[in-house]
Amino acid sequence: MTQSDMTDDGRTEPTSETDSVSADPEHDDEELIETGVTAGTEGGSGPVGGRTIIESRGLDVYYGEERALQDVSLEIPEKSVTAIIGPSGCGKSTFLRCINRMNDLIQNARVEGELRFEGKNVYDDDVDPVALRRRIGMVFQEPNPFPKSIYDNVAYGLRLQDQTDDLDEKVEQALKDAALWDEVKDRLDESGLELSGGQQQRLCIARAIAVDPGVILMDEPASALDPVATSQIEDLIQEIAEEYTVVIVTHNMQQAARISDRTAVFLTGGELVEYDDTDKIFQNPESQRVEDYITGKFG
């Protein structure tokens, strides 16, 4: 399929990093075991146990003097949906933005600790944040399509990377994958802003997956949408999780329970309190605070 073709194109720049990591399988194993202990979970081989693609170890983030994340360690398996929940101001979006270094754009943000993407610490000096973001897509809270045509919106990432061969097919495939093709195929020239909120958000998802990234980060992608559009987005997330790793921040606990395989609960002060399979978090959490939060006693 075109999907695999795109993968080859899309990963021209950073392959060297991936190679250097995967060429060292022992190193990979070591991490799996080690973090299995620190995170206090059943290890990487739970019901969803894919290969670990993102792993943070002792991650601290400061905004000026204020500490937004405290010593966060977790690992995210690939091709699954990982939800991050918690009360507002708990640092869940901050964590998400650490993964693709969007925090770099905030002037006084400072990151300590490690965040590994496919084994490579993304905060190493030799990592170009722009190249990193080309392999990690992002969908934001408010749908933010560009004021360009639907076609140009989807083609944006491909054009950035000069992957303009077979552009039409790639745009079509991305729109199909985002379950938007049937609604827009006759009006690709119209502005993306003409679409409804839910369609705009699916357009943003199409834009993100058009370049075939390894991971898609979603920052409360349905919070600005009505219930129908929300359920469409949720279905879509579960579909794309077959090919992509999805990390989704949400303040909607039902949503996390419905769509995610694993759930991380952040509580006030930027602390990761519990991280486990979603079923376990919602049915039998280990921490009393998590139980209180989930049952609505605080937060």
Added chain:
Amino acid sequence: MMSIDTDTDTANPAETSFERVSRRKGQLFRWLLLIASFAGIVSLGVLLVYVFIDALQPLTADAIWYPVFLLTVVAPIAGVGLFYWRWAPSAGSIGVTLLGLPVLGLMATGATFVIVTDVLGSTTWFGFVVALGVATGLFAGFGRVRPDASFETRFVVGLFLYWFALIGLPSVPIPFTNLATVEFLPSLMGAITSLPVVPTRWAALFWTLVVPVGAGVTSYLAGHRPRRTALGAGVIVLGAALAGGLLAAQVGSSLAVGELVVLGTVVPFGLMIERYRVAETVDRRDLRAGLALPVAVIGGLVLNAVLSGVLGIAGPASWLDWQYLTNAPSRFAEQAGIYPALVGSIMIMIIVVLLTFPIGVGAAVYLEEYAPENRTSRLIRINISNLAGVPSVVYGLLGLGLFIRLLDMGLGSILVAGMTLSLLILPIVIISSREAIRAVPDSMRQASYGMGATRWQTVRRVVLPEAMPGILTGTILALARAVGEAAPLLMIGTATTAFSVPGSFTDTASAMPLQIYAWSELPSESFQHGVVAAGVVVLIVVMLTMNSVAIVLRNRYQTRGES
């Protein structure tokens, strides 16, 4: 619940009463605001009417002229306007566009003609365009042959090509000798202009303007029409331009003028009709109705002119007529014209545009998108805002000190005038461009960076396209201010009256505001009330045209952003 409430309300015998709250102060305030709003507008309006009456002298025509004018020009236009208003409202904007485009095209044609023939000279222009075309063609060919060349390679190759096309290797003095190297290699442009056989004026314009425009029309039409139609349209453009030239030559004007007038009016008119025909949103009947306005205006004016000529009716003896636009200043009010000052103003504005647009927009982009938020950048921002309020005389003094005394660039030259006016409006351009850039929602930048765009890609593909309408509006309004400035030009020694058209950008020239000022000093009544008023009208028309271009640009981009 509701029904119970209303029941109790109506059932309640002791209905509460409300006292009146006084609004007298508010009413007074409102009327004062209304007066304030109208005071400026009305007084300016009265002044403009007064000036227009002085310039056009509408009461000096033969008695019979008024009914003829009313019947041939006013009545048809009023009829068409009434028709649009009552029966075809959506045709109105089409009609205004179809009329406005050729008028704007005509003004642009005039400016182009002045620059190409009177300022640059058609031979230089021909050489410039051909050399530029050759360099561009070679550069594109290089891109075709080596599509994977790095940015650095392409930059060096491009620089090399354009350098030799336009600049060449001029003679450079060899240090420590009094020898200057012979001109080692003239530029392509220089080589073309020094050829023994150069095309005549109309031929030069034909090859450099008519043929490219015809090719452009063909390639535009080829996008959605059959090849044959597209090619035919291109050939028609060439033919129409030639026919216009021949016709103009017959009636005593020149081939070059005729072909440019046709090019500047017929081509935009035709292209606009084509766009309306292609657009699905435009009704065919509205398009046909829209044609009525240009037909009524142009047809009415022509008919009026023909009738007046045949019947020997004298129109109003306006100060503002064709002769006024094309003559040089004169001691005799009847022969005085504004042409050299108009050309001077245009040339100054060319310098101003070339300087302020890149520098102003560049500074705004840097300050908004790149500059770190620290004390230095804050200081710079505050200072730019303050500079916008500095009186223009002070900028004139700066120009005098900097460009003339320090850099010795020649008293009152067009270049110095342009640079001084650029200094004057740069802060305005920077501020308005910064506002436009800041109005681009941050979510757009986030989206772009999130897609793995570099800062340059984000600025180039998201921020600038979004901010461009605001930037253009602000820039054009600032340019309109520069056109009307007199004080800084006086400071740098620009001529108040120039009798001939400047030959180059280092010549002295006059500008319209200065020429008007000079005329107003003359004792004669006809200068003070006629010639000056006509000059003011020309100046105002130029400024209004620039402003309306700004408005059109803004509306166009806005509707595009929404649709």
